Amino acid sequence: MSETLPLRDLTKAKESSRSEPALVRYIIIALAVTFLTIFVVLPLIVVFTTAFSRGIGAYLAALAGEEALAAIRLTLIVAAISVLLNLVFGIAAAWAISKFEFPGKTFLNTLIDLPFSVSPVISGLVFVLLFGAQGLLGPWLLANDIQIIFAVPGIVLATTFVTFPFVAREMIPLMQDQGTSEEEAALSLGASGLKTFWRVTLPNVKWGLLYGVLLCNARAMGEFGAVSVVSGHIRGETNTMPLLVEILYNEYQFVAAFAIASLLAMLALITLVIKIILEGRLERHHSDH
Amino acid sequence: MFLVTRGAEVSAAAQRRTLPGFGLTMGVTLTLLSIIVIIPLAGLFIKTLELSPNQFWSIISSTRTLNALKLSFGLALAAAVVNLFMGMVIVWALVRYRFPGRRIFDAIVDIPFALPTAVAGVALTALFAQNGWLGAPLAGAGIKVAFTPLGIFVAMVFIGIPFVIRTVQPVLIDLDPEIEEAAASLGASRWHTVSKVILPGLLPAMLTGFALAFARAVGEFGSVIFIAGNLPNVSEIAPLLIVIRLSEFRYADATAIAVVMLLVSFAIIFLINRLQRWSQTRGIAH
Structure with a gap:
């Protein structure tokens, strides 16, 4: 016992050399907690209290309306297509970038990240400039009776643009860490390229892939700025859930607006919970190696 | 053969x-x-x-465009400064201290990333409107937030919260404790150790987070327009002016404003890439 005491004192001294006086500590914690409560917790609570302010009946009625259902349906369709495109692109880009050496790789990485730094409004604008009536391809589209802007294809394109880096961003570093030796072994044992990917590469990166899809889906369902520019806000036809929130809010239908908003907030919360679980899995997977 | x-x-x-x-x-x-x-x-x-250079210039230098650009860039800068300071306070509390609810607060730092911007927009407006939970007491103190430039600033602070925290957090966790212990055992005061030993090591990550928060706030639309008031020359942000010009079919105006914003974004990405290279070479030097 007497032998362990000095050691404990030493650890204590070390600890205190790495910490601040108690008063400073309390002030920092109080500032952090107050700031996050005001800016993050309260807005979330406001969404749900306003949505339920006239009772659960009014809440459910707002969600069961024709317009709400059409918006939910469109949001699900658009997100599904965007996630699918994101998957194809993400897996292809990750394979090409992480398993091979070629000139211009850094530049390609920068191009993939580009949509993250473009304002959502500009992400919608570029498609209006391309496919709109006054756009570069506008006359040709008009002549062939193809509508992209103010229609579902435009919404899908704009959503895919803003979400494009998500899966690739998660997959590239993971697959780079994995190297190529396992795949080479599988191939030398006679497995086909596709089988190698399916049996060797994919199991190694599945949590990262799921993580990318999760983030992509959340952003796709919640995108507002880009979609708002290309949608045309045709009621029951080109309104996604975030757009319907705006319309109802501007019409002072607060309960209905916040009811739809509460669904999107739930989506965000569920996404966060799954994200934390996946991060745990990713870390464990990493430390296994 | x-x-x-x-x-x-x-x-x-x-x-x-x-x-x-x-x-x-x-x-x-x-x-x-x-x-x-x-x-x-x-x-x-x-x-x-x-567009001819003259046309481009006359669009960009018109009072309304200039005011919108000034408002977007000025407020985004101010919000990023707040995000840098509060981000450091929060990341320090999350990494270095143990307090009840720490893990939950750590998790909700990502809410501004995950919450759809339109939802954030209506929620912040309801919160800071004159009859809102926070807006009412603030109005009592003579401070009007919603439908003023201050409201835009609040929304930009909200959207920028995760950046500094999430870029600094892994660096702060990985920081070698022996460096601090050495500084302390050599007689440095705690403040001296933090400001002269720890903060310089975090600087590249802090600046990267700051630049990311600034870039996000400049282009932000959904969470801002509900609380902004959207009065031309007063509380009208540049992305909103692009939308307005588009709805007026003034495509040239929309395009010119967008190009200016895009070029600034590209300059910021370039800066962030340089910062990251800088921090990597510093890492090797250690």
Whole structure:
């Protein structure tokens, strides 16, 4: 016992050399907690209290309306297509970038990240400039009776643009860490390229892939700025859930607006919970190696 | 014949392209990237070239455009400064201290990333409106937040919260405790150790987070427009002016404002890349 005491004192001294006086500590914690409560917790609570302010009946009625259902349906369709495109692109880009050496790789990485730094409004604008009536391809589209802007294809394109880096961003570093030796072994044992990917590469990166899809889906369902520019806000036809929130809010239908908003907030919360679980899995997977 | 095939195989292996699928995956990557990202963005610049330099200048230098750009960039800068300071306070509390609810607060830092911007917009407006939970007491103190530039600032602070925290957090966790202990045992005060030993090591991550928060706030639309008030020359942000010009079919105006914003964004990405290279070379020097 007497032998362990000095050691404990030493650890204590070390600890205190790495910490601040108690008063400073309390002030920092109080500032952090107050700031996050005001800016993050309260807005979330406001969404749900306003949505339920006239009772659960009014809440459910707002969600069961024709317009709400059409918006939910469109949001699900658009997100599904965007996630699918994101998957194809993400897996292809990750394979090409992480398993091979070629000139211009850094530049390609920068191009993939580009949509993250473009304002959502500009992400919608570029498609209006391309496919709109006054756009570069506008006359040709008009002549062939193809509508992209103010229609579902435009919404899908704009959503895919803003979400494009998500899966690739998660997959590239993971697959780079994995190297190529396992795949080479599988191939030398006679497995086909596709089988190698399916049996060797994919199991190694599945949590990262799921993580990318999760983030992509959340952003796709919640995108507002880009979609708002290309949608045309045709009621029951080109309104996604975030757009319907705006319309109802501007019409002072607060309960209905916040009811739809509460669904999107739930989506965000569920996404966060799954994200934390996946991060745990990713870390464990990493430390296994 | 046999020898020739063998030779081809060996040279292919020498190129380190032992895995199949490079042509296919590279083809898919470049095709999709071109259709979704590169061609649409290039279209924006092509449209800009249709404008004469004089036209471009007269659009950009018009009072309303200038005011919108000033408002967006000025408030985004102010919000990023707050995000930098509060981000450091929060990341310090999350990494260095133990307090009840710490893990939950750590998790909700990502809410501004995950919450759809329109939802954030209506929620912040309800909170800070004159009859809102926070707006009412603030109005009592004579401070009007919603529907003023201050409201835009609040929304930009909200949207920028995660950046500094999430870029600094891993660096702060990985920081070698022995450096601090050495500084302390050599007689440095705690404040001296923090400001002269710890903060310089965090600086690249802090600046990266600051730049990311600034870039996000400049382009932000959904969470801002509900609380902004959207009065031309007073509380009208640049992205909203783009939307307004589009709805008026003044495509040239929308394009010119967009190009200015895009060029600034590209400059910021360039800066962030340089910062990250800088921090990597510092890492090697350690």
